[in-house]
Amino acid sequence: MFTRAAIPTFRAARTQFTRSVRGYASEAPKAEKKPSNIPFIFGGAGVAGLGVWAYLERSGKQPLAPAVPGLNGDAWTPLALSEVEQISDNTKVYKFNFEGDNAANKTAGITVAGVVLVRSPTGEGQVNDDKGKPVIRPYTPISSPDQRGSVDFLVKEYPTGKLTPWLSQLKKGDEILVKGPMTKFEYAPGQFDKALFVAGGSGVTPAYQLISHALENKADQTKWTFLFANVTEKDILMRKEWEQLAAANPDRLKVVYFLDNAPENWTGESGYVTADHIKKHFPREEGDKVRAFVCGPPGQYKAISGAKKGRDQGPVGGALKELGYKEEEVFKY
Numbered sequence: 001m002f003t004r005a006a007i008p009t010f011r012a013a014r015t016q017f018t019r020s021v022r023g024y025a026s027e028a029p030k031a032e033k034k035p036s037n038i039p040f041i042f043g044g045a046g047v048a049g050l051g052v053w054a055y056l057e058r059s060g061k062q063p064l065a066p067a068v069p070g071l072n073g074d075a076w077t078p079l080a081l082s083e084v085e086q087i088s089d090n091t092k093v094y095k096f097n098f099e100g101d102n103a104a105n106k107t108a109g110i111t112v113a114g115v116v117l118v119r120s121p122t123g124e125g126q127v128n129d130d131k132g133k134p135v136i137r138p139y140t141p142i143s144s145p146d147q148r149g150s151v152d153f154l155v156k157e158y159p160t161g162k163l164t165p166w167l168s169q170l171k172k173g174d175e176i177l178v179k180g181p182m183t184k185f186e187y188a189p190g191q192f193d194k195a196l197f198v199a200g201g202s203g204v205t206p207a208y209q210l211i212s213h214a215l216e217n218k219a220d221q222t223k224w225t226f227l228f229a230n231v232t233e234k235d236i237l238m239r240k241e242w243e244q245l246a247a248a249n250p251d252r253l254k255v256v257y258f259l260d261n262a263p264e265n266w267t268g269e270s271g272y273v274t275a276d277h278i279k280k281h282f283p284r285e286e287g288d289k290v291r292a293f294v295c296g297p298p299g300q301y302k303a304i305s306g307a308k309k310g311r312d313q314g315p316v317g318g319a320l321k322e323l324g325y326k327e328e329e330v331f332k333y
Helices: 006-024 045-059 164-168 201-216 239-248 275-281 298-304 318-322
Strands: 077-088 091-097 114-119 137-139 150-156 175-183 194-200 223-230 253-259 290-295 330-332
Touching: 077 150, 150 164, 150 201, 194 201, 194 298, 201 223, 201 239, 201 290, 223 275, 239 253, 253 275, 275 318, 290 298, 298 318
Parallel strands: 194 223, 194 290, 223 253, 290 330
Antiparallel strands: 077 091, 077 175, 091 150, 114 137, 114 175
16 A cells, blocks of 8 residues: 655655666676676675676566656546545545556656646547536646556545546546646756746646656755645645655745644744745745746636646746736646
8 A cells, every 4th residue: 555655755765776787687798808807796786786697586576677657748638546545634645657568667658747638438428518518627646756557646635626526436447538748848957047936736746747857856955935835734745745844845845735724822923924934935036046846726826927828838927026027927727
Protein backbone atom coordinates (compact mmCIF):
# COMPACT_ATOMS: atom_id res chain seq x y z
CA MET A 1 0.00 0.00 0.00
CA PHE A 2 1.43 3.34 -1.01
CA THR A 3 1.18 6.46 1.14
CA ARG A 4 1.69 10.09 0.19
CA ALA A 5 4.34 10.47 2.87
CA ALA A 6 6.46 7.86 1.14
CA ILE A 7 6.63 9.75 -2.16
CA PRO A 8 9.64 12.02 -1.38
CA THR A 9 11.57 9.26 0.44
CA PHE A 10 10.95 6.70 -2.27
CA ARG A 11 11.87 9.19 -4.99
CA ALA A 12 15.20 10.01 -3.38
CA ALA A 13 16.06 6.36 -2.81
CA ARG A 14 15.16 5.42 -6.34
CA THR A 15 17.17 8.27 -7.83
CA GLN A 16 20.25 7.34 -5.79
CA PHE A 17 20.01 3.65 -6.72
CA THR A 18 19.39 4.39 -10.41
CA ARG A 19 22.41 6.65 -10.61
CA SER A 20 24.53 3.98 -8.94
CA VAL A 21 23.69 1.24 -11.40
CA ARG A 22 23.20 3.25 -14.60
CA GLY A 23 26.76 2.59 -15.68
CA TYR A 24 26.10 -1.15 -15.68
CA ALA A 25 22.97 -0.99 -17.82
CA SER A 26 24.77 -1.04 -21.17
CA GLU A 27 27.93 -2.50 -22.59
CA ALA A 28 30.90 -0.16 -22.80
CA PRO A 29 32.34 0.49 -26.28
CA LYS A 30 35.26 -1.73 -27.25
CA ALA A 31 38.74 -0.21 -27.03
CA GLU A 32 42.29 -1.45 -27.52
CA LYS A 33 43.64 -3.53 -24.71
CA LYS A 34 45.24 -1.56 -21.87
CA PRO A 35 46.95 -2.50 -18.59
CA SER A 36 44.70 -3.84 -15.86
CA ASN A 37 42.64 -1.32 -13.89
CA ILE A 38 42.12 -3.66 -10.93
CA PRO A 39 44.24 -1.55 -8.55
CA PHE A 40 42.12 1.49 -9.41
CA ILE A 41 38.86 -0.41 -8.92
CA PHE A 42 39.69 -0.95 -5.26
CA GLY A 43 40.20 2.76 -4.65
CA GLY A 44 37.79 5.71 -4.43
CA ALA A 45 34.64 5.53 -6.56
CA GLY A 46 35.55 2.09 -7.87
CA VAL A 47 34.76 0.47 -4.52
CA ALA A 48 31.19 1.77 -4.62
CA GLY A 49 30.70 0.51 -8.16
CA LEU A 50 32.15 -2.89 -7.32
CA GLY A 51 29.94 -3.05 -4.23
CA VAL A 52 26.80 -2.48 -6.29
CA TRP A 53 27.91 -5.11 -8.81
CA ALA A 54 28.66 -7.63 -6.07
CA TYR A 55 25.29 -6.96 -4.41
CA LEU A 56 23.44 -7.53 -7.66
CA GLU A 57 25.37 -10.73 -8.29
CA ARG A 58 24.67 -12.11 -4.79
CA SER A 59 21.00 -11.14 -4.75
CA GLY A 60 20.30 -12.34 -8.26
CA LYS A 61 18.81 -8.92 -9.10
CA GLN A 62 19.57 -7.23 -12.40
CA PRO A 63 20.08 -3.51 -13.08
CA LEU A 64 16.90 -1.66 -13.99
CA ALA A 65 15.77 -2.08 -17.56
CA PRO A 66 15.48 1.13 -19.57
CA ALA A 67 12.33 3.14 -18.88
CA VAL A 68 9.91 3.45 -21.77
CA PRO A 69 7.27 6.12 -22.48
CA GLY A 70 3.88 4.92 -21.28
CA LEU A 71 1.77 7.71 -22.76
CA ASN A 72 1.13 9.15 -26.21
CA GLY A 73 0.48 12.77 -27.03
CA ASP A 74 -1.53 11.82 -30.11
CA ALA A 75 -3.66 8.96 -28.78
CA TRP A 76 -5.59 7.96 -25.68
CA THR A 77 -3.93 5.34 -23.45
CA PRO A 78 -5.97 3.24 -20.99
CA LEU A 79 -4.73 3.09 -17.38
CA ALA A 80 -6.30 0.81 -14.77
CA LEU A 81 -7.14 1.89 -11.21
CA SER A 82 -5.12 -0.07 -8.64
CA GLU A 83 -5.38 1.90 -5.37
CA VAL A 84 -7.35 4.74 -3.80
CA GLU A 85 -6.45 6.66 -0.66
CA GLN A 86 -8.94 9.01 1.03
CA ILE A 87 -7.17 12.27 1.90
CA SER A 88 -10.04 14.44 3.09
CA ASP A 89 -13.83 14.51 2.91
CA ASN A 90 -13.77 15.32 -0.81
CA THR A 91 -10.23 14.47 -1.95
CA LYS A 92 -8.52 11.19 -2.87
CA VAL A 93 -5.23 9.99 -4.30
CA TYR A 94 -5.74 7.59 -7.19
CA LYS A 95 -3.04 5.23 -8.43
CA PHE A 96 -3.47 4.07 -12.04
CA ASN A 97 -1.30 1.33 -13.51
CA PHE A 98 0.07 1.12 -17.03
CA GLU A 99 -1.03 -1.92 -19.01
CA GLY A 100 0.32 -4.07 -21.82
CA ASP A 101 3.84 -5.23 -22.64
CA ASN A 102 6.64 -3.91 -20.42
CA ALA A 103 4.09 -2.15 -18.19
CA ALA A 104 6.40 -2.24 -15.15
CA ASN A 105 8.95 -0.02 -16.95
CA LYS A 106 6.51 2.51 -18.39
CA THR A 107 6.59 6.10 -17.11
CA ALA A 108 4.47 9.20 -17.64
CA GLY A 109 7.55 10.93 -19.03
CA ILE A 110 6.39 14.41 -18.04
CA THR A 111 8.68 17.39 -18.50
CA VAL A 112 8.28 19.62 -15.44
CA ALA A 113 6.04 21.46 -15.34
CA GLY A 114 3.52 19.43 -17.32
CA VAL A 115 0.06 17.88 -17.32
CA VAL A 116 -1.88 15.03 -18.90
CA LEU A 117 -5.45 14.98 -20.20
CA VAL A 118 -7.95 12.58 -18.62
CA ARG A 119 -11.34 11.39 -19.85
CA SER A 120 -13.73 8.46 -19.42
CA PRO A 121 -13.59 5.48 -21.82
CA THR A 122 -15.62 5.54 -25.04
CA GLY A 123 -18.98 3.81 -25.09
CA GLU A 124 -21.57 3.13 -22.42
CA GLY A 125 -20.92 5.24 -19.34
CA GLN A 126 -18.89 7.86 -21.18
CA VAL A 127 -19.06 11.21 -19.40
CA ASN A 128 -20.22 13.92 -21.82
CA ASP A 129 -20.72 17.66 -21.59
CA ASP A 130 -23.93 19.52 -22.45
CA LYS A 131 -23.08 19.29 -26.17
CA GLY A 132 -22.64 15.53 -26.07
CA LYS A 133 -18.85 15.66 -26.31
CA PRO A 134 -16.59 13.74 -23.89
CA VAL A 135 -15.52 15.72 -20.80
CA ILE A 136 -11.73 16.16 -20.81
CA ARG A 137 -9.77 17.61 -17.90
CA PRO A 138 -6.07 18.36 -17.38
CA TYR A 139 -4.44 16.80 -14.31
CA THR A 140 -1.00 17.17 -12.78
CA PRO A 141 0.35 13.88 -11.37
CA ILE A 142 1.80 14.06 -7.85
CA SER A 143 4.05 11.08 -8.56
CA SER A 144 7.57 11.56 -9.88
CA PRO A 145 7.77 11.97 -13.69
CA ASP A 146 10.03 8.91 -13.83
CA GLN A 147 7.92 6.69 -11.54
CA ARG A 148 7.62 3.30 -13.22
CA GLY A 149 4.50 1.24 -13.72
CA SER A 150 1.94 3.74 -12.47
CA VAL A 151 0.83 7.36 -12.15
CA ASP A 152 -0.68 8.99 -9.04
CA PHE A 153 -3.27 11.78 -9.13
CA LEU A 154 -4.64 13.84 -6.26
CA VAL A 155 -8.23 14.74 -7.18
CA LYS A 156 -10.68 16.96 -5.35
CA GLU A 157 -14.32 16.18 -6.06
CA TYR A 158 -16.58 19.13 -6.82
CA PRO A 159 -20.37 18.70 -6.43
CA THR A 160 -20.99 20.58 -9.68
CA GLY A 161 -18.13 18.87 -11.51
CA LYS A 162 -18.72 16.47 -14.38
CA LEU A 163 -15.61 14.27 -14.32
CA THR A 164 -14.67 14.18 -10.63
CA PRO A 165 -17.96 12.56 -9.44
CA TRP A 166 -17.39 9.85 -12.06
CA LEU A 167 -13.78 9.33 -10.91
CA SER A 168 -14.90 9.02 -7.28
CA GLN A 169 -17.08 5.97 -8.02
CA LEU A 170 -14.42 3.99 -9.93
CA LYS A 171 -13.51 0.54 -8.61
CA LYS A 172 -10.24 -1.36 -8.77
CA GLY A 173 -9.56 -2.42 -12.35
CA ASP A 174 -11.72 0.31 -13.91
CA GLU A 175 -9.99 2.32 -16.62
CA ILE A 176 -9.48 5.94 -17.52
CA LEU A 177 -8.09 7.28 -20.80
CA VAL A 178 -5.00 9.49 -20.65
CA LYS A 179 -3.29 11.56 -23.34
CA GLY A 180 -0.04 13.50 -23.10
CA PRO A 181 2.07 14.62 -21.54
CA MET A 182 1.93 18.31 -22.39
CA THR A 183 4.43 20.83 -21.08
CA LYS A 184 2.91 23.83 -19.33
CA PHE A 185 6.10 25.57 -18.25
CA GLU A 186 9.55 24.20 -19.05
CA TYR A 187 11.56 24.69 -15.89
CA ALA A 188 15.35 24.91 -15.84
CA PRO A 189 17.64 25.67 -12.88
CA GLY A 190 18.85 29.25 -12.73
CA GLN A 191 16.00 30.78 -14.75
CA PHE A 192 15.30 33.09 -11.81
CA ASP A 193 16.77 33.84 -8.39
CA LYS A 194 13.58 33.28 -6.45
CA ALA A 195 10.03 32.24 -7.21
CA LEU A 196 6.56 32.70 -5.72
CA PHE A 197 3.73 30.19 -6.10
CA VAL A 198 0.22 31.20 -4.98
CA ALA A 199 -2.27 28.32 -4.99
CA GLY A 200 -5.72 27.49 -3.75
CA GLY A 201 -7.39 24.10 -3.24
CA SER A 202 -6.40 21.53 -5.86
CA GLY A 203 -4.00 24.07 -7.36
CA VAL A 204 -1.57 22.44 -4.93
CA THR A 205 -0.68 19.68 -7.44
CA PRO A 206 1.21 21.74 -10.04
CA ALA A 207 2.87 23.65 -7.20
CA TYR A 208 4.10 20.40 -5.65
CA GLN A 209 5.28 19.00 -8.99
CA LEU A 210 7.27 22.12 -9.85
CA ILE A 211 8.73 22.98 -6.45
CA SER A 212 9.64 19.43 -5.39
CA HIS A 213 11.35 18.93 -8.76
CA ALA A 214 13.39 22.11 -8.31
CA LEU A 215 14.37 21.23 -4.76
CA GLU A 216 15.61 17.77 -5.79
CA ASN A 217 18.44 19.44 -7.71
CA LYS A 218 20.90 20.57 -5.05
CA ALA A 219 22.85 22.53 -7.66
CA ASP A 220 19.75 24.66 -8.26
CA GLN A 221 19.78 27.54 -5.77
CA THR A 222 16.40 29.06 -6.66
CA LYS A 223 14.51 30.03 -3.49
CA TRP A 224 10.77 29.35 -3.33
CA THR A 225 7.86 30.84 -1.40
CA PHE A 226 4.56 28.93 -1.43
CA LEU A 227 1.37 30.72 -0.34
CA PHE A 228 -1.45 28.18 -0.05
CA ALA A 229 -5.04 29.38 0.52
CA ASN A 230 -7.91 27.19 1.76
CA VAL A 231 -11.24 27.51 3.56
CA THR A 232 -10.49 25.46 6.69
CA GLU A 233 -7.45 23.74 8.18
CA LYS A 234 -8.67 20.28 7.16
CA ASP A 235 -8.73 21.47 3.54
CA ILE A 236 -4.92 21.86 3.43
CA LEU A 237 -3.96 19.13 0.96
CA MET A 238 -0.55 17.44 1.07
CA ARG A 239 0.33 19.33 4.23
CA LYS A 240 2.69 16.61 5.44
CA GLU A 241 4.57 16.61 2.13
CA TRP A 242 4.97 20.40 2.18
CA GLU A 243 6.26 20.39 5.73
CA GLN A 244 8.73 17.64 4.88
CA LEU A 245 9.98 19.62 1.89
CA ALA A 246 10.34 22.78 3.99
CA ALA A 247 12.17 20.95 6.78
CA ALA A 248 14.58 19.37 4.29
CA ASN A 249 15.20 22.66 2.46
CA PRO A 250 15.02 25.45 5.07
CA ASP A 251 17.12 27.84 2.97
CA ARG A 252 15.17 27.29 -0.25
CA LEU A 253 11.49 26.88 0.69
CA LYS A 254 9.07 28.92 2.77
CA VAL A 255 5.48 27.69 3.13
CA VAL A 256 2.67 29.93 4.40
CA TYR A 257 -0.92 28.73 4.84
CA PHE A 258 -3.97 31.01 4.52
CA LEU A 259 -7.40 30.11 5.90
CA ASP A 260 -10.77 31.76 5.36
CA ASN A 261 -12.03 30.21 8.61
CA ALA A 262 -9.03 30.07 10.92
CA PRO A 263 -9.30 28.25 14.27
CA GLU A 264 -8.15 29.67 17.58
CA ASN A 265 -4.38 29.79 18.04
CA TRP A 266 -3.87 29.60 14.27
CA THR A 267 -0.27 30.60 13.49
CA GLY A 268 -0.72 31.06 9.74
CA GLU A 269 -2.44 33.87 7.85
CA SER A 270 -6.18 34.51 7.82
CA GLY A 271 -8.32 35.60 4.88
CA TYR A 272 -7.39 35.94 1.23
CA VAL A 273 -3.90 36.43 -0.17
CA THR A 274 -3.38 40.13 -0.85
CA ALA A 275 -0.66 42.37 -2.26
CA ASP A 276 0.43 43.20 1.30
CA HIS A 277 0.79 39.49 2.08
CA ILE A 278 2.89 38.93 -1.03
CA LYS A 279 5.09 41.92 -0.18
CA LYS A 280 5.48 40.58 3.38
CA HIS A 281 6.36 36.99 2.54
CA PHE A 282 8.01 37.49 -0.84
CA PRO A 283 9.87 40.80 -0.76
CA ARG A 284 11.75 41.62 -3.93
CA GLU A 285 14.66 43.97 -4.29
CA GLU A 286 15.78 45.89 -7.34
CA GLY A 287 17.69 43.58 -9.63
CA ASP A 288 16.04 40.36 -8.37
CA LYS A 289 15.20 37.95 -11.17
CA VAL A 290 11.81 36.58 -10.08
CA ARG A 291 8.86 34.56 -11.35
CA ALA A 292 5.36 34.29 -9.87
CA PHE A 293 3.13 31.26 -10.53
CA VAL A 294 -0.61 31.10 -9.82
CA CYS A 295 -3.01 28.13 -9.81
CA GLY A 296 -6.42 28.11 -8.18
CA PRO A 297 -10.11 28.88 -8.67
CA PRO A 298 -11.18 31.72 -11.02
CA GLY A 299 -11.67 34.18 -8.16
CA GLN A 300 -8.10 33.68 -7.01
CA TYR A 301 -6.71 34.29 -10.50
CA LYS A 302 -8.67 37.51 -10.72
CA ALA A 303 -7.44 38.70 -7.30
CA ILE A 304 -3.79 37.66 -7.66
CA SER A 305 -2.75 37.71 -11.30
CA GLY A 306 -5.67 38.58 -13.52
CA ALA A 307 -7.64 35.93 -15.41
CA LYS A 308 -6.36 33.74 -18.21
CA LYS A 309 -7.96 33.93 -21.64
CA GLY A 310 -8.04 30.32 -22.79
CA ARG A 311 -4.48 29.33 -23.58
CA ASP A 312 -3.47 32.98 -23.65
CA GLN A 313 -1.86 34.13 -20.42
CA GLY A 314 -3.55 37.51 -20.72
CA PRO A 315 -2.38 40.73 -19.10
CA VAL A 316 -1.19 40.83 -15.49
CA GLY A 317 -3.84 42.04 -13.07
CA GLY A 318 -4.76 41.91 -9.39
CA ALA A 319 -2.20 42.00 -6.61
CA LEU A 320 0.77 41.22 -8.87
CA LYS A 321 -0.04 44.17 -11.13
CA GLU A 322 -0.35 46.37 -8.05
CA LEU A 323 3.16 45.24 -7.04
CA GLY A 324 4.61 46.06 -10.45
CA TYR A 325 5.05 42.56 -11.90
CA LYS A 326 5.47 42.37 -15.68
CA GLU A 327 3.89 39.78 -17.98
CA GLU A 328 7.16 37.89 -18.41
CA GLU A 329 7.40 37.56 -14.61
CA VAL A 330 4.01 35.84 -14.15
CA PHE A 331 2.79 32.41 -15.23
CA LYS A 332 -0.84 31.36 -14.83
CA TYR A 333 -1.59 27.62 -14.86
